[in-house]
Amino acid sequence: MKLDCFVGIDLGSTTTKSIYLDENENIIGRGITNSRSNYDIACQVAKEEAEISSRFTLLERKLEADATLAAIKGTLLPWLTSKYRHANHLTQLNALKLECANEVAKRDDNEFSAVAVPMLDDVFKILEAESQDLFRPNVGARSDFFRDIAASGFLQAVEKLVQNNPKLLDRMIGIFDKAILVVEGKSYANAFSQYIKYATEETVALPQFKSFAGQIREATNYAANVTFNALNTIGTGYGRQRLPFPKEQIRSEILCHGLGAHYMFPKTTTVLDIGGQDTKAIQIDGRGIVTNFQMNDRCAAGCGRYLGYIADEMNMGVHELGPLAQKSTLSVKINSTCTVFAGTELRERLSMGEKREDILAGLHRSMILRAMSLLARSGGIFDEFTFTGGVAKNPAAVAALKKLVEENYGERVLNISPDSIFTGALGAAIFAKRGYLNEMEKINLEAISKKEQKQMDAF
Amino acid sequence: MGIDEIIKKCEHLYNDLDFGYVKAWKEKTGGKAIGYMPVYIPQEIIHAAGALPVGIMGGGSNLEIIKGDAYFQSYICHIPRSTIEMGISGKLDVMDGMIFPAICDVIRNLSGMWQMLFKNKYVKYLDLPQNFDPEIGGAFYRYEIEDILSHVSQITGKKVSPEDLKHSITLYNENRKAIKSLYDLRAEVPHKIPTSEVYLLLRAGNILEVTEHTALMAQYMTEVKKRDIKPQDNIKVAINGAFCEQPPLGLIKALESSGCYIVEDDWVLGVRYIQEPVATNKDPISGLVDAYLTKSVSTASKYEDKKEKGEYLINSVKETGAEGVIFCMPSFCDPALLERPMLAAALTKAGISYTSFKYAENTGQFRTFKEQTGTFADSIKLWGGV
CATH class of the missing domain: 3.30.420.40 (ATPase, nucleotide binding domain)
Structure with missing residues (x-):
C-alpha cells in the first residue's frame, strides 16, 4: 500500500522534530531525536522516527478495524511498542559494543586491551540484561534518547567493575565517549520490518496474546509494508539552512510556530x-x-x-x-x-x-x-x-x-498541547501541504493555458 | 526614635513603590503631589504652591518589568523602563503631575511618552539651562520656574505669594544644611556613619515633606554621635556617576563591606544640588535662578564651558580626604559614561587612583563588584595607589 503524506522537520538546537501529516491534515507520525553535532543525521533520524510512529498509527488503525483486536488494543499496543523499542535498543547496544571494541583496538595498548576487552563484555552483558526491564509497558524512562540511557547504564556498570581505579574509569569513559559519537552518527531506525517482527513474535509468545497470533501478525505485517510517499517536505528551525533542501522548502521557524499553534488551537x-x-x-x-x-x-x-x-x-x-x-x-x-x-x-x-x-x-x-x-x-x-x-x-x-x-x-x-514540542514541525508540514497544493494548481493552470493556447492556435 | 527605628522608617519609604506616605499625606492635607525625575528640580516652587514634591528614582531592584521593556530599545538604561512600568501599572496614579528635568535624551523622550500616555495629567519637561549667563540662561530659567509655578498653582488652587516662596526656600535651606552637616560628619567619622544609612536617609527626603525630613535628619545626627564604633583599616573613597539611575542598596552595602568608607558620593544628587543657601533677601525667584547659575554642583548633565573638567571632583576628593575614586555608573548612562574618560584623565593628572564598574538598578550579583573594590582598597592600603 502507498500512502501520500506531507513532512515537516524542525531542526532545533537541542532536539530535531519531524511530523508526518496525511492528506486530511491529520498528524499520523511524530519523530524526535537529539540534534547531535551532525544535523543531517539528526534530520534523517527524526524523519525515520516519524515514519515508525506513522506505521504504529496505521497499525493502531488496523487493530481498531478488527473487532477482536480492538478489544485488546489497550494492552496489546503498549507491548508491541515497547518490544519494538527494545529491539531497536538492542541493535544500537550491539553497534555500541562493536565501536567500543574498535576504540580499544585503536589504542594499541595490550595491557589496556587485556583489561578492557573482557570488561566491555561484562558491561554489555549487564546493559543487555538491564534493558529487559527498561522496555516494558508503563515503564517511564528518564530519557527517550539512546545516548542518555546508554551513558548512565555504562557509567554505572563500569564504576562497579573498575573497583576504585579512577585512571581506568577515565579511560573506559573515554572509550564510550568516542564510540557513542559513531553510533549516534548512524541511523538504526530504518529496519522497521525486522524490529516489528521481533516485537510481534515476543508479544504473541505472551500467554494473553497467544490465541490472536495470526491476526496480530497480519496487522503488523500490514504496517511494515506500507510505503510512504512524501509529496512535499518543509524544513524549519535553528539549523534549517543545513537541511539538504532547496530554499523553497525552507521556512523560518517563527512562521512555522505561528501556523503550527494555529492548527493546534485555531x-x-x-x-x-x-x-x-x-x-x-x-x-x-x-x-x-x-x-x-x-x-x-x-x-x-x-x-x-x-x-x-x-x-x-x-x-x-x-x-x-x-x-x-x-x-x-x-x-x-x-x-x-x-x-x-x-x-x-x-x-x-x-x-x-x-x-x-x-x-x-x-x-x-x-x-x-x-x-x-x-x-x-x-x-x-x-x-x-x-x-x-x-x-x-x-x-x-x-x-x-x-x-x-x-x-x-x-x-x-x-x-x-502535549505535542507542544512539535509545533514548529507541524507548521512546517502544513506549509508543505500548502506549497504542494499551490504547485499543483500552478501546473493545472499551466496545463489549461497550454490547452487554450493550442485551441487558439488551431482556431 | 533610635537609629534602628529611623532607618527602618526610611527603608520602608524606600521600598514602598505604592507611595503609601504620599497617599496618606494627600488625604491628611488635601494637597496634591508632583513627581519628579532625577537629577534636580527646584522643589521650593512645588512646596510653595502647596504640593508635595516626590522624587521618582525608578523602580529599584524589587520591581518586575512586565510591559516597560516594550517602550525602549535594549541598549538603554534601566530607570525609564521601571518608571514607565510604574506609570502604566498605576503606581504613579497618586501623582498629580510629573516633571522631567533635562538630564539626557532618554528621560526627555520619557516625558514625551508621559504626555501621550497620561493625557489628563500635568507633564512638564524642565529644560534646565546649559547657558549660565544671567541674561540668557538666567532669563530662560526664570521663565521655566514661573511656568511650573503657575501650572502647579492651578492644580492646587493656591495662589503663591513671594512670602510663601521665601518661606519654602527657608525650609529647603534648612534641609540642605542638615544634609550638608551629615555629609561633613560622615567624611570625618565614616566608621560611625555607614553610607547605607546615609543613603536611605537621602532617599527618604525624596518622599517626606521637607520639615519632617529635616527633623528626621537632626534626630539621626543626635543619635549617631552617641555611637561607639572603632574605625577599621578601610580606605576612604568618593563615588561618582550614580546621579540618575540609583544603585541597589545591596550594592552600596557590598562596597562598604569590601573595605571602603564612602566619604563622598553623587547619588540622590538633587537634594545636594544647590550647595549654599538660596538667598531670601531679594525676589525669591531670582534667588532660585541665581542659586542654579552660581551655586550648583558640577555634574555630567551640566555643560560648563568655563570650568575645567574634573576640577570639582578633585576638590571634593581633597576636601573629604578620599584616597581614591570609584566610578560607579549605570550601564548605558550616556552623561555619566561620556564624562568618565575626561574625569579619569583629570584624576590621573592629579595623581588620584580610581576604579570603575557599571551597574543597573536591578543588578542582583554584587560579588564581582566587591572583588573589584576590595582589590582597589587593598592596593591603596598596600602601595598607596593602583
Whole structure:
C-alpha cells in the first residue's frame, strides 16, 4: 500500500522534530531525536522516527478495524511498542559494543586491551540484561534518547567493575565517549520490518496474546509494508539552512510556530515559544499568519538551555526541575540576568541555606519574566494564548506564566498541547501541504493555458 | 526614635513603590503631589504652591518589568523602563503631575511618552539651562520656574505669594544644611556613619515633606554621635556617576563591606544640588535662578564651558580626604559614561587612583563588584595607589 503524506522537520538546537501529516491534515507520525553535532543525521533520524510512529498509527488503525483486536488494543499496543523499542535498543547496544571494541583496538595498548576487552563484555552483558526491564509497558524512562540511557547504564556498570581505579574509569569513559559519537552518527531506525517482527513474535509468545497470533501478525505485517510517499517536505528551525533542501522548502521557524499553534488551537492570537536557545513572542491572525513577533536578541538566558545549565549545576535531570520547583512555598527572587551568574547566585543561595525548591521557583519565575518582556514588545497577550516549545512541558514554568499573565493582562485562555514540542514541525508540514497544493494548481493552470493556447492556435 | 527605628522608617519609604506616605499625606492635607525625575528640580516652587514634591528614582531592584521593556530599545538604561512600568501599572496614579528635568535624551523622550500616555495629567519637561549667563540662561530659567509655578498653582488652587516662596526656600535651606552637616560628619567619622544609612536617609527626603525630613535628619545626627564604633583599616573613597539611575542598596552595602568608607558620593544628587543657601533677601525667584547659575554642583548633565573638567571632583576628593575614586555608573548612562574618560584623565593628572564598574538598578550579583573594590582598597592600603 502507498500512502501520500506531507513532512515537516524542525531542526532545533537541542532536539530535531519531524511530523508526518496525511492528506486530511491529520498528524499520523511524530519523530524526535537529539540534534547531535551532525544535523543531517539528526534530520534523517527524526524523519525515520516519524515514519515508525506513522506505521504504529496505521497499525493502531488496523487493530481498531478488527473487532477482536480492538478489544485488546489497550494492552496489546503498549507491548508491541515497547518490544519494538527494545529491539531497536538492542541493535544500537550491539553497534555500541562493536565501536567500543574498535576504540580499544585503536589504542594499541595490550595491557589496556587485556583489561578492557573482557570488561566491555561484562558491561554489555549487564546493559543487555538491564534493558529487559527498561522496555516494558508503563515503564517511564528518564530519557527517550539512546545516548542518555546508554551513558548512565555504562557509567554505572563500569564504576562497579573498575573497583576504585579512577585512571581506568577515565579511560573506559573515554572509550564510550568516542564510540557513542559513531553510533549516534548512524541511523538504526530504518529496519522497521525486522524490529516489528521481533516485537510481534515476543508479544504473541505472551500467554494473553497467544490465541490472536495470526491476526496480530497480519496487522503488523500490514504496517511494515506500507510505503510512504512524501509529496512535499518543509524544513524549519535553528539549523534549517543545513537541511539538504532547496530554499523553497525552507521556512523560518517563527512562521512555522505561528501556523503550527494555529492548527493546534485555531483561536490562538498570541504564541509564546520557549525553545533551547531562543524565546519567541508571536502574534498571529485568524489564518495562522504572523502579524508581529519579537525574539530574544542579545542573550539566550531564560531559554531552555538555561534550565539545562541549572539542572547540571544542581546535579539533576532537566525534567526533574519543574516538579521540584512546584514544591516551593516561598519564591526567592533571582536577579542575575546572565545564566552563568544565575548559577553563581544559585550556589551562593544554596550555601546560605535556602531551599532548592524555593531557588528553583525563583529561577523559573525570572525565566518567564524575560518572556513577559518579549510578549509586551510584540504587542501584548491576547486571547487565546498558546505556549509552545520544550519549556511548555515544564510545570513550574507554566505555573509562573499563568500567574504573571493573569496578574498583568487579566484572564486569558492558555493552551498547551502535549505535542507542544512539535509545533514548529507541524507548521512546517502544513506549509508543505500548502506549497504542494499551490504547485499543483500552478501546473493545472499551466496545463489549461497550454490547452487554450493550442485551441487558439488551431482556431 | 533610635537609629534602628529611623532607618527602618526610611527603608520602608524606600521600598514602598505604592507611595503609601504620599497617599496618606494627600488625604491628611488635601494637597496634591508632583513627581519628579532625577537629577534636580527646584522643589521650593512645588512646596510653595502647596504640593508635595516626590522624587521618582525608578523602580529599584524589587520591581518586575512586565510591559516597560516594550517602550525602549535594549541598549538603554534601566530607570525609564521601571518608571514607565510604574506609570502604566498605576503606581504613579497618586501623582498629580510629573516633571522631567533635562538630564539626557532618554528621560526627555520619557516625558514625551508621559504626555501621550497620561493625557489628563500635568507633564512638564524642565529644560534646565546649559547657558549660565544671567541674561540668557538666567532669563530662560526664570521663565521655566514661573511656568511650573503657575501650572502647579492651578492644580492646587493656591495662589503663591513671594512670602510663601521665601518661606519654602527657608525650609529647603534648612534641609540642605542638615544634609550638608551629615555629609561633613560622615567624611570625618565614616566608621560611625555607614553610607547605607546615609543613603536611605537621602532617599527618604525624596518622599517626606521637607520639615519632617529635616527633623528626621537632626534626630539621626543626635543619635549617631552617641555611637561607639572603632574605625577599621578601610580606605576612604568618593563615588561618582550614580546621579540618575540609583544603585541597589545591596550594592552600596557590598562596597562598604569590601573595605571602603564612602566619604563622598553623587547619588540622590538633587537634594545636594544647590550647595549654599538660596538667598531670601531679594525676589525669591531670582534667588532660585541665581542659586542654579552660581551655586550648583558640577555634574555630567551640566555643560560648563568655563570650568575645567574634573576640577570639582578633585576638590571634593581633597576636601573629604578620599584616597581614591570609584566610578560607579549605570550601564548605558550616556552623561555619566561620556564624562568618565575626561574625569579619569583629570584624576590621573592629579595623581588620584580610581576604579570603575557599571551597574543597573536591578543588578542582583554584587560579588564581582566587591572583588573589584576590595582589590582597589587593598592596593591603596598596600602601595598607596593602583
